[in-house]
Amino acid sequence: MPFGSVQVTAGFWAARQESNREVSLRHGYEMLEKAGNFHNLRLAAGKASGPYRGMHFADENVYKWLEAMAWEMGNAPDDGLRQLADEIIDLIAAAQQPDGYLNSYYQVVEPHRKWTDLDFGHELYCAGHLFQAAIAFRRALDDDRLLHVANRLADHIASVFGPGKREGACGHPEVEMALVELYRTTGNEAYLKLAQFFIDQRGKRRMRGLGANGPEYHQDHVPVREAKEVAGHAVRQMYLVTGVTDLYMETGEPALLHAVERLWRDMTATKMYVTGGIGSRFDGEAFGEAYELPPDQCYCETCAAIGSLMWNWRLLLLSGEGRYADLIERALYNGILSSPSLDGRHYFYVNPLMLRNGRYVRLSSNVPQGETLAGRPEWHSVACCPPNVMRLLSSLGHYFVTANDAGLQIHLYGTLNITTQLPDGQPVSLFVETNYPWEGHIHIVMREAGSSPWQLSLRLPEWCQSFNLILNNHHMEYPVLENGYIKLTRRWKPEDVIELNLAMPPFLLAPNPRVDAIRGCVAIQRGPIVYCLEGCDQGAPDNLLDLQIDVRQPLVTHWCENLLGGVVAIEAGGYLLDPQPWQNALYRPYEGIPHTSRRKLRLKAIPYYAWGNRGIGSMRVWIPTA
Known part of the structure; x- marks a missing residue:
């Protein structure tokens, strides 16, 4: 769907996008300046002096950061971010050579070795990230300044590599997908052919591989x-x-x-x-x-x-x-x-x-x-x-959402504004409201529905064992399920309301017994979120090696507003083993394994994504069973 058709407006992911926008992107600029990434481009542009700093593939991080800036400014204008992005786009354009070549390391440090170390040089890898950043500026902001740089570099690469020219591919794949996307953006078939050439190489x-690692x-x-x-x-x-x-x-x-x-x-x-x-x-x-x-x-x-x-x-x-x-x-x-x-x-x-x-x-x-x-x-x-x-x-x-000839498909759940046109030209607009991933209730209101029937597909997640669906206050007993989606086809009307309730009890996951490193263990999951134990939560020494989980006891959920930004924590029954009977022996005859005493303990699990935000102690996802 066109960029901007889906806006994340509130909830779990909106909070993370806001942090990314207000904190991370500006932090990224500061770190790229501090690490020398911008300095290296200034050297290549003749705007600074001194030694090259950092890794020879340092340009990639500038391009990925710029891509993030483009998407974020497309989500909502920001004069501060725009000023930072404009500065770096101008710098990149100034660093590009007349023949289209662009890589600060090889321009500054080893200009005689361009395209000579495909295994480790990362020139094509960095170019791919530039292409992706340029495409983001075109799609999110209708800004082609970086795309002109990207096209010149891609044309230069096409003049060097290809049938009857230089053979080989980059030691770090990336340019292949970027070239296909550049073809989609520009319509230049030379870029598609070049992507196929690199894949076929x-x-x-x-x-030559790396150390003991072969090709x-x-x-x-x-x-x-x-x-x-x-x-x-x-x-x-x-x-x-x-x-x-x-x-x-x-x-x-x-x-x-x-x-x-x-x-x-x-x-x-x-x-x-x-x-x-x-x-x-x-x-x-x-x-x-x-x-x-x-x-x-x-x-x-x-x-x-x-x-x-x-x-x-x-x-x-x-x-x-x-x-x-x-x-x-x-x-x-x-x-x-x-x-x-x-x-x-x-x-x-x-x-x-x-x-x-x-x-x-x-x-x-x-x-x-x-x-x-x-x-x-x-x-x-x-x-x-x-x-x-x-x-x-x-x-x-x-x-979150895609569109095809059948209609709309919602793949991920969040609080969303969706405004787009179906391929047949029908305008549609929906509002999705949910407290996912903490709750499984998804409330969808049709705002603009078009005039012809079309299909709304709602993903039924793999972890969900039961659900109910309500359309305009009527329970739907036997909705159509296909390829993991609930399919609703009808002539929709404005103010139609769909309510999907995904049962979200916590459950235990067992590993395939061939994964011998975790045999006899279980993990805790609720909804899409995998949980872990951190030592600081267990009321025991900061060592999780002596804990067991009692799989016969129920898992209990608690909403903890002031814990780790607000999370659902899960309590489980368990035990703390006493290691003393082993008397510090690492191995003992099987027939003489001592009886190990244990005491009951309530285990507290937090979302795995949030671990390590209170200091780095002990942590484990897979828990031995009692």
Whole structure:
């Protein structure tokens, strides 16, 4: 749907968008200035002197931040944000070379090595993020200044790469999806052909990998159409399959669709955390083997979860199947939202599902192995995640609702104003009001309905076991259910009222027994939100290793207005084990295992996304059963 058709007006996500707008985007500007990202562009533009600062791919963070700025200013004008954005757009345009090339590192530090290190140089990766920022300014603000820069850079890339020219692809996929989107925006088929060229270059095993990680690290281990499992660097894998899905949407090549469907099944059946996070290994920031999902050593990079969301969004657009929206929701409320702090100024890079006493292998790229972290860092030496979160939150309205020839589809629930035209030209307007995700009641009022019948589709989430539907005060006993959606087709009238009530009791999740790291454990979920225990809530020493949950006792919910910005907390029956009978022995003969005494304890669980906002102590999602 056109940008601006859906406005998030109140509730859970509106509060986070407001924090993103008022705090995070301005904080991002300050951090990019402090880290030297803007300084590097000034060097390339001849407007400053001194050494280059930071990573050689530092430009990407500027472009992601700019993309977030565009979407946010499209949501509502802001003179302060506009002034900051104008300054940086002018700087980027000034830094671009006459031939269209643009990359501050290679222009300033190694001008003789442009396009010579495709494996690690990130030139095409940075270009892709510039393209996406430029498209955002066009769509949200009808501002083409950055698009002119993007077109010149894309034309330069097309003059260098392609059949009969230079071969190879970027070691970090991203430009592929950006080129397809640039084609959609400009109509220039050269960009679509270039995206296909880069995708077809993969799998030739020419890239040198990283350390012990082979070509799978760069997604060069197998041709795209032959891939059978997600592997290698998780963010790279997600960005590649997103680009492949985009290419299929434009070309209709069946082999591409078959490949992404195979990879989706592999990821969701064997390699995804309950939070929607992905990437089991610190080594290579990579996927592990099937069922290799340790809660305490997982990586679950924020960018990987965002990449999964982008991929599933495209699969949802292709298929209309609710399973993709279910995964979007799981990642959004859990594996992504756990990154930003409640104050909007601090971010996790990785998102573990268990910590022991506040110590972890590494919670941030800034923190060496084994160090204790007091909280989320305000920025990172590799700062890909913070501006990625910013651009997602500012563009969140994109993901709630779609339109097709049949009518409207509501995929995610929030308090929304929806105003658009159906493909047949009928104007429609709806107001959605809800306290989701804390309550399952969704109230929809038709304001403008058009003159012909059309279909309103409401997603029935995977976690919802029962619901009721009321239309104009009449219960609908047997609504049509298809592909995870309730389908309502009628000639709608202004002031029609739809009420959907999703039962939202808390429940326990058990893992597949092949996930041996958490065998004998359960997790707590309510609605779309996965819960965790933090040591500070348990009335026990700040160590969760001695806790068990009693699965026979009911889970009890409490609304806590003053806890973590307002959350539903969940209480469960449990036990605290006495470790003393083991007498500090690490192993004992099975026949001689001592009787371990325990005392009853009430366990208190909070939403996983909110952990670590009261200091970093012990935390766990998966709880051993009694």
